[in-house]
Amino acid sequence: MLATAISSAALAFEKDDLILRAGLATVSPDESSSNILVGGSDLGVALGVDNNTQLGLNFAWFFADNMNLEVLAATPFKHDVNFSVTDPLGTGNQLGEVTHLPPTITVNYYFNDPSSAFQPYIGAGLNYTIFFDEDFTAANEAIGLADLSLDDSFGLAAQFGVDYMLNETWFLNGSVRWIDIDTEASFNLSGTEGAVNSIEIDPLVYTVSVGYRF
Template sequence: MRTVLSRGLGALALMSLVHAAPALASDGQGRLQVKALATAVLPDGKIDKVNADLVGLPANTQTQANDNVVPTLAVEYFFSPGLSVETICCMTQHDVDGTTGLPGAELVSDAKLIPATVTLKYHLNTGGISPYIGAGPAYFLFIGEDPGAATVALGVDKLTLSNELGVVLQAGVDVPLNGRGLALSLDAKRYFIGTTARWYDGGVKVIETEHDLDPWVLSAGLGVRF
């Protein structure tokens, strides 16, 4: 993944140089853009590997994380009309339930996730409308996760989800709405990140599973550039 990321970032920088555009000062656009977005977070959550199982999970046990919609703030700085860097601020909350083996069983409750994300973006300015692509690193930070009701019934009293580093790919478009920097923004991100879940009973690790999160994150909202 690190190789994919470095190639992606290199390609974005190269395209920016090849398609050099006039300085920002000459086209009247500011360097900073702030977006307020409604964001759908659509994770996977399936089990990739079982490392420990002292409770005897059914052999075909599989899981799914629920979707969520949250407000998101994005801040973007333009180095040139064609090249920018963006970060986002949001928190999303998810449960993880069994789908097969333990259908409907709540295994993880109220896991709060901060998806720290930075992307380098290349913009293709076409008569005001600006499609873009991007890529960058992401770090998933979990806070306040609890064992689900089904595992609590088995005696589990603690759950941890590992914080992990991964990559994100991005594509979207900004559509100007007036001449004062207001724009409609549509954005799609695909993250490639997993996590390791560990359930404990009295300090003893009874279950450890690795999960593919790999969420799609789809956003729409308004941006102001100044």
């Protein structure tokens, strides 16, 4: 009965529609890194980054009946940065903590079927990730580690998602994104410069949200 009540025109998005989504976004890194260097010496230890979930927001404008331009935003993601081996410095396995924002612009193509409440889409775009509030743990600061800094990242992004129309204005959304995030880290250990020359985070971002069409 609900499906019959919703007109076929209302099920599919149309040109000049504006939509807003809000929900939960989980960043799950598929990370790899080069080893930590201190004064040019290789410590034989790499880094790992854990998952984090935050409020995810996105806004999209349909510039055609089946294509939109989407901007992804979120509250800042905070990740533990861990050693790749257990407790190499005797300070615990966690090296520190970093916070980032990954604003992403995507162009999405919808496989429009006006008769279906399911509206799947694929998309591709660009990401710029901003790192800030990079800190070592207190235990690592106590042995002389300081001035942790990660470079911002610019890379590609891709996604698959589906909107499920509840009525003419409200809908549910689920999506999976891949984002290319590559960075470098610098720090010092008791005045000696240190670095990690390559950190590939490359996360999958899982989002479940509620949307509204204007």
